[in-house]
Amino acid sequence: MIKTVSTTPYADQKPGTSGLRKKVPEFQRPNYAENFIQSIFDSLEGYQGKCLVIGGDGRYYNRDVIQKAIKMAAANGFGKVMVGKGGILSTPAASHIIRKYKAFGGIILSASHNPGGPTEDFGIKYNIGNGGPAPEKITDAIYERSKVIDSYKISDFPDINLDRIAREDIGGMIVSVIDPVEDYAALMEELFDFGAIRNLISLGFRLCFDAMSAVTGPYAKEIFEIRLGAPDGSVRNFLPLPDFGGHHPDPNLVHCKELYDEMMGDDAPDFGAASDGDGDRNLIIGKGIYVTPSDSLAILAANANLAPGYSHGIAGIARSMPTSGAADRVAEKRGIGMYETPTGWKFFGNLLDAGMATICGEESSGTGSNHVREKDGLWAVLLWLNILAVRGESVVDIVTQHWATYGRNYYSRHDYEGVDTDAANGLIAALREKLPTLPGTKYGDLTVSAADDFAYHDPVDKSVSQHQGIRILFEGGSRVVFRLSGTGTTGATLRVYIERYEPDPTRHNIETQEALADLITAAQEIADIKGRTGRDAPTVIT
Template sequence: MALSITTKSTTPFDGQKPGTSGLRKAVKVFQQENYTENFVQCILDSAQAEGHTLVVGGDGRFYCPEVVDIIIKMAAANGVKGLIVGQHGIFSTPCLSGIVRERGVCGGILLTASHNPGGPDADFGIKYNCSNGGPAPDQVTNAMYDLSCKITEYRICPDIQCDINTTGTYHYEIEKYGQFTVEVVDSVDAYVKLMKDIFDFPAIADFLKDFPVLMDGLNGVTGPYIERIFLSEFQVPEDNVRNSKPLPDFGGLHPDPNLTYAKALVDTVTANHKYKLGAAFDGDGDRNMILGQKGLFVTPCDSVAIIADNSDCIPYFSKHGGVKGLARSMPTSCAIDLVAAARKVEMFEVPTGWKYFGNLMDAGRLSICGEESFGTGSDHIREKDGIWAALAWLSILAQRRCSVEELLVKHWSTYGRNFFTRYDYENCDSEQCNQMIEELRGQLDDASGSLKGRSFENGGKTYTVAKADDFSYIDPIDGSVATKQGVRLIMTDGSRIIYRLSGTGSSGATVRLYVESYEKFEAGSEDKYLQDCQVVLKPLLGIALEVAKLPQFTGRNAPTVIT
């Protein structure tokens, strides 16, 4: 007997506009009657999912199983042919991207708020990825938002019961549409197979026999993945993997792999000198932090540059004709630009948001890219990939037979060092922060009160503004335009100050301040390479705070997070 479809009346909710990483709100917002159902209906309609297959999974945070159940019931009622669902409702973001591409399906629905906290009083998110495995472009997310503003009903099949905890294929007969299939698959198998196609697992396993590492899943989605890869495939001791059980509240941890929120890992690697590399991953598995022995921090900017410069150590690239192009997000330091110039490959500077990389990858013009926000990846999928980044580092170290510090110093000796830091001011007053950005825009090159040509002195150093603008981008593939992507002050010596309002939080405003200064050292002064970024950048940071009046507008004397 066919299961019946119910059409339910509803009314729009304000603010269901997806950002660069989907719709993120507090859990309690998503738990409002019809709130989640409204947004899922808008996804299914804008994606034109009828007659197609979708992949569904999330990072295991609070409210994930309930939303997976809602999606199953609504997909059936909207004529979706079938769903591929991660066991227990879990998929890492890079794994889902890979499965969408491998299976050639319509797209995927991700349930994650990424690096934001989890739990009943924390955050939830829903994101749609297209058939290339990457985040939906603006035209799709704009269509979702337009539909959300005028939605009057949604369709659901309330009698479907599906055991997402047990792998297998489940068939249902749905009135009007016929057969609907839910395939519950192991959340890890496909990803491990993909990594084995990219890296030389036996070589890494052999290297790790004498190179102790510490992998920290921060109780996010990567736990089962790093257990399978490091414990089963590489046979490292069990205590080399920690916080590997995905928990709805991440065990009280903030699943953001940076020096502030992954401090326990930093402290352990710093205090216990036996660990030669440490790595942490965020809630949904797309971000990473790399540490060397004694807690040496590798900035994400340097990380992607070093991976790009040593790509010959990764079998995937030789199998695919080498590196075609490199890219970074605009706020990311220019370290990778130097590698691109040396290797004579295309270099792209794009707005923040992985979807901008996807177009370049689909066109065959981009192989390796990264964002300063701890995102690193390649064209093997269309998302950033935390575990991939850690395996890339281990592949390079295994072939070069050196330590993290030795690899860093060699790189800086060749290219110089882009000292870089980011200050985050989280949950600030939105009105005040918007006013700050507008006042900065009033001083740009095309404004009457231009900053161009002005000099600023702090800490005995003087910087002169060569260019002041609000970054915009014309996509070289589809011609789409992105404007107001961040206020930039570019100094005559190449140093940069950048101000942005982030769209990845669920409440208030987050101001991000980025400061970068390039230094080229002479031979014999290698010790200068290892200087603390905060010390080197202190004068420029002082100028950055002064120019924007950042403490006054945020009401903060110090940032929430420094990276």
């Protein structure tokens, strides 16, 4: 039986760069999740009788909302729902399932790298038929609908058993509970030389992967330990937990400090890696060296041809604007396309669909390719392993040789988390006002050469996205970027990106914060960070 339930709208359901994210208690308000899901369906056309993929990262409230979404999909006329066993589907795996089975779209329940638990974060994101996040024209329509919604439709049938693989007809709609790992693992075997990686591991190569008690645990267990033969225990924290074991599932040097310390030790494994809450981010650490996401993107692009799935080369590289220019130098030397987009994976989708880019990346630890339409943490780890197996060199050797060939982009991101929203918005507004006066201004030995508010003109669909970050460019090629994050749920996060290009190999071993010290000082002065936020120092430095 289909019920139409009266409701009243909430004013705060505007999706960010990765869907709608709020604290769990907010999603538990009466009809809150239902309103947003119905707003998604009301903003779409032509889905009657089609397939919808549903899954999430296993965080708290995941199962509850999956049951709501299944029943609402049935009431709204979908013909089939595919859902991961246990409610589990990593974000890249969900993208692959949408693409492989030609689903109409998918609902992914995740707040990515944000903490999970009864009082922590939850999220709902809609992905379109190409497997990628909904573009702004759809998320804008969802938001507009959410502001006036007055009812939602839901079918009245018992909860689906999510813990067994099965296919059943529920009120005329097929519900298929699938193995969340199998299709994704099979795709990875197509892209990478598993035989070469198995051989590397059999020769004593040691890897350590921290799944952070999040969604990639089952995927990493199957791929690294079962299919590639890594010893039992190579994958840590592999059981997905609703609260991620009380840890923050963001694979950076703060939240993966234990892994970092181990990789810097005397008896370090050869290769260390981690992924985040929903499996779309990655951390790469070699024995004695941390590889920044920006450098990782450039190195993966430069060596992608060593993997079977990319043996014919890549068409182009795309990076988010705040990501360092390291990949640009690879594209220039290889004579391939290079594209600079706003932050948010949805901006890569058109480039990938048009065959203009093959590999994409963001400084926030997201890297991926045209195999799906999301960033993919395990994909990046496997490509690194494939490169290491073929080249027979260490991570340190590969990185230092890359810098010698292309130069080094010293790069760091300073996050000021939980800043008062009005103060953060005021800081950005003040920066915008002073942009015309900045060129020619000196800060110590640095001279501003240009300053703007980045706008993206999509070369495929010709859409324009304004106000994507404040860029301050200095003579000599250094730069500072300021933007507010769209992924948090409390206050505002001010991100400051600092970059200096160094072509001289004799100057490639300076400590990063030291190499960027004058730029860091200039950034603080230009934006008056302390005066406007009260913060003496960043919360997180990566």
